[in-house]
Amino acid sequence: MVHIKVPKDRVGAIIGPKGRVKNLIEQKSASKLEIDSESGSVEITPGNDPVAGMRASETIRAIGRGFNPEKATQLLDDDMLMLDVIDLSDITKTQKELKRIKGRIIGKNGKTREITESLINVHISVYGKTVSVIGKPEQIQAIRTAIDMLVGGANHGTVYSYLEKKRQDLIQEEIESQPPDFEP
Template sequence: MAIEMRIKIPKNRVGVLIGKRGATRRYLERVTGAKITVDSGSGEVTITFEKPPEDPLMPHKLQSVIQAIGRGFSPERAMKLLNDEYVLEIVDLRDYVGPSKNALQRIRGRLIGEGGRARTYIESRTGTDISIYGHTAAIIGRYYDIIPAKEAIVSLASGSRHSTAYRRMERKIAEMREREVLEQMMIMREARSRRRMKESGEEGEEWEES
C-alpha cells in the first residue's frame, strides 16, 4: 500500500530543497526510497512511498528533513534528522510576541545576537543546530539537548535578559544530563535482568534434561 504525505514550505526555500540541477532531491529520494514532487509555484511538497519502507519511521524522518529545510536549515544539517537520535523542534515566535513584523524582527535579532553570538553560544552549549527564519526558531538535536536549547529560546522570546536565559539553559542542561544518566542506568539494569532470566531459564532446561 502506497504512503503519501503533503507538506508546504516557503516558496523561497523550494530551490534549496531541489538543489543544484535537482541533486538534493535526488539524494533524498535515493536514501529514503521515496518519490518527492515539488510544486514550485505553491511550495507544496508531495512525498510518496510506493511500498512501505523497511524503516517504518522513514516517512516521518523525511517529512522532518523537508520541514527543516523549509525553516531555513541547509540540507546537510537537515539530513541529520535521518538519524534515529535526532529530532526537530519548531518554536513559533508569534506565540510570544504576536504577529507584528517589527516585534518578530526584534526577537529574531535577540535570538541571533550581535554577529550571531547568541545563537552560536546556545548551539555550542547544547550541541544543537538552530535556525531563526521568518516567524520560527527551529532546533535540530537529540531530545535531551533540544530541551535546554528551547528553554533559552523561549526565555529570550519572552523578554528575559540574555544572562537570565543562559542561566535557565544551564540549569536545564544539568537536569537533562541527570535524567539521561538515570535513564541509561535503568536500561542497563533491565538488560542485566533479562540476561539473568535468560541464563536462569537455560540452566533450568539443562537440569530437566539431565
C-alpha cells in the first residue's frame, strides 16, 4: 500500500468528472484508490502487478503536481515515461526569487515552456514550488540542464539553442538504436 499526499485543490482532478479519472487509473493499473478529499491523502493498493501499482502512484503524483489527467495517464501507457519533480525551494531563498525563476521557466504567456516542451517532446508543469517533467530519461536530463541554465540566468536564446542541439542528438540516437534493415 502506498500513501501520497496531494494538494487539496488537485483532488478533483484525480477523481475527475463522475469519477472517470480515478476509474481509468484503477482500470489501467489494476490498483484500488482510496481518496480523502478533506486531507488530500490518496491510498493506492496495488493489484497483482507491483510495477503497475508504481505507475499508478507516479500518475497520482503527476496530477498532484499540476498535470492534467490526460497527460499524466500517459505514464500508465508507456513504460519508458517517467515523472521528474524539481523542487525550486532548494535553489531559491525568497518568494520573490521563486516567482522570478518560475517566470523564466514559463516565459511570457507560457512561450518558454511551450517551446521547451515541443523541442524535446515532453510535458512540463510549473506548480507551487516545483517544476515537473513527464518524459523519457534522456529527455528529462536535457530539460534539467535547460532549467539549470535558466535558473543560472542564461539567455533564453542560449537555452533554445542548447535544446535544439539536444533534440538533434536525441533524434540521431534514436536512428542509431534502430536495428538495421535486413535484406536477403
